[in-house]
Amino acid sequence: MALLLDNQFSPLPNTSEVATKPFLDSVCHLPPFFDCLGSKVFAPIKADISGNITKIKAVYDSDPAKYETLQKILEAERSVYGSNWPKAGATLALMWLKRGLRFVQIMLQSLADGDRDENNPNLIRVNITKAYDGALRRYHGWIVQKVFKAALLAAPYRSDFLKALSKGQAVTEEECLAKVRQFLVNFSVTVDAIYEMYTTMNAELDYTV
Amino acid sequence: MALLLDNQFSPLPNTSEVATKPFLDSVCHLPPFFDCLGSKVFAPIKADISGNITKIKAVYDSDPAKYETLQKILEAERSVYGSNWPKAGATLALMWLKRGLRFVQIMLQSLADGDRDENNPNLIRVNITKAYDGALRRYHGWIVQKVFKAALLAAPYRSDFLKALSKGQAVTEEECLAKVRQFLVNFSVTVDAIYEMYTTMNAELDYTV
Ligand SMILES: CCCCCCCCCCCCC/C=C/[C@@H](O)[C@H](CO[C@@H]1O[C@H](CO)[C@H](O)[C@H](OS(=O)(=O)O)[C@H]1O)NC(=O)CCCCCCCCCCC
Ligand SMILES: CCCCCCCCCCCCC/C=C/[C@@H](O)[C@H](CO[C@@H]1O[C@H](CO)[C@H](O)[C@H](OS(=O)(=O)O)[C@H]1O)NC(=O)CCCCCCCCCCC
Numbered sequence: 001m002a003l004l005l006d007n008q009f010s011p012l013p014n015t016s017e018v019a020t021k022p023f024l025d026s027v028c029h030l031p032p033f034f035d036c037l038g039s040k041v042f043a044p045i046k047a048d049i050s051g052n053i054t055k056i057k058a059v060y061d062s063d064p065a066k067y068e069t070l071q072k073i074l075e076a077e078r079s080v081y082g083s084n085w086p087k088a089g090a091t092l093a094l095m096w097l098k099r100g101l102r103f104v105q106i107m108l109q110s111l112a113d114g115d116r117d118e119n120n121p122n123l124i125r126v127n128i129t130k131a132y133d134g135a136l137r138r139y140h141g142w143i144v145q146k147v148f149k150a151a152l153l154a155a156p157y158r159s160d161f162l163k164a165l166s167k168g169q170a171v172t173e174e175e176c177l178a179k180v181r182q183f184l185v186n187f188s189v190t191v192d193a194i195y196e197m198y199t200t201m202n203a204e205l206d207y208t209v
Numbered sequence: 210m211a212l213l214l215d216n217q218f219s220p221l222p223n224t225s226e227v228a229t230k231p232f233l234d235s236v237c238h239l240p241p242f243f244d245c246l247g248s249k250v251f252a253p254i255k256a257d258i259s260g261n262i263t264k265i266k267a268v269y270d271s272d273p274a275k276y277e278t279l280q281k282i283l284e285a286e287r288s289v290y291g292s293n294w295p296k297a298g299a300t301l302a303l304m305w306l307k308r309g310l311r312f313v314q315i316m317l318q319s320l321a322d323g324d325r326d327e328n329n330p331n332l333i334r335v336n337i338t339k340a341y342d343g344a345l346r347r348y349h350g351w352i353v354q355k356v357f358k359a360a361l362l363a364a365p366y367r368s369d370f371l372k373a374l375s376k377g378q379a380v381t382e383e384e385c386l387a388k389v390r391q392f393l394v395n396f397s398v399t400v401d402a403i404y405e406m407y408t409t410m411n412a413e414l415d416y417t418v
Contacts, residue, residue, distance in 0.1 A: 047256065143250060146359035146362065147250065147359045149359070150358070150359050151356060
């Protein structure tokens, strides 16, 4: 479980504001998650998510005090970009990044909940599809949806995926899932808070790519 | 025709050796070709090809005299990498790059030759598929082939594609195709020479991704 548990997300303060630095420190461990999926087909996804993170980090690094929380980034960019906001800067990068995070959240939750295709118990297509439907499908045009459908065939077996998540340790499936659940606690709170913020600040867009 | 004609490839010497510097100078104008295809679906392809070029350029820049021709690069790397060669360094990057170049070559040639789907005269799927079959299919596993098939649906209309190739100039279709034919002369000789070199040096691999 090198990948997940070693990089727990931090709990949030009562204000539910997400501090930028710890968020970036945790989230940068997620792109390797896509290597667990085991196929080069996922490289463009990893690249897209890494690009989002790089963009947010560049803004943060330019003035760590000013951009102490994610909310401060959105507020500052809203004044700077005017009518181009929210389709600009770190606001846009985080808008897409949160969708990738939601994808991961739903997929892991679905695994933890024991969702399974009884006819193919060792496939995770049902969990991936649930995550895709919940997090991304509506932002993808029909061609990208078709590409997704093809790429889904490259998804690893459930057993291989859990083994990859537990990289370097011999753990049972139940132990692995227990750690996934533990990881999901702060992770889900963080993702939910970011979604909440986009809604509150009217920063969400629903164009498709 | 800003894209193509302004960046003609150079003729080759009698030895058919490809000089690295002019090759890199010309080939770096090709990734934008994929922007002509008009969809973000092609971004990962553009990134892959750009990555190949960057890798070859880095080797060349490390010692321009030593790596004066592409052949010199392969010869030098063959000694350095031992049994890991040819799946290493600029040799690997050029192995894949030449397949992308062959794709472009076949596709443009097919357009220039007037290959058309009589039932869908304004589609270029038939030209793209011909190029894919000739240049790439055998190096792709069935999942990537399926992704290709989905991505093909994002291909632009023939008229839009030709217009994009002629960017910034009002030219007739016939004028555009004439310039494509002119571009293809040195381009094809160059691509053919690189393929020839890989065969002669026994540097070709046929693993799939
Ligand atoms: C030879 C054959 C070749 C065929 C090639 C076909 C290639 C097909 C390419 C598929 C697309 C790859 C994924 C990337 C999709 C991206 O297009 C979208 C939007 O991406 C955003 O776009 C913004 C502008 O609108 C900004 O540039 C953002 O960038 S900014 O930082 O600059 O602001 C950027 O993230 N991101 C997304 O949809 C996010 C995707 C997250 C994915 C989450 C997990 C999914 C797991 C799936 C498991 C099965
Ligand atoms: C949310 C939904 C998400 C779903 C995401 C699915 C994404 C699907 C991804 C599709 C793949 C994108 C294209 C890239 C394919 C690449 O995998 C291959 C091999 O790439 C090579 O691999 C080597 C190692 O084996 C080295 O790393 C090379 O790198 S090195 O420089 O380091 O040595 C590298 O180029 N290149 C290729 O196949 C070359 C492709 C050329 C394409 C030419 C034009 C095709 C036009 C098609 C028009 C229709």
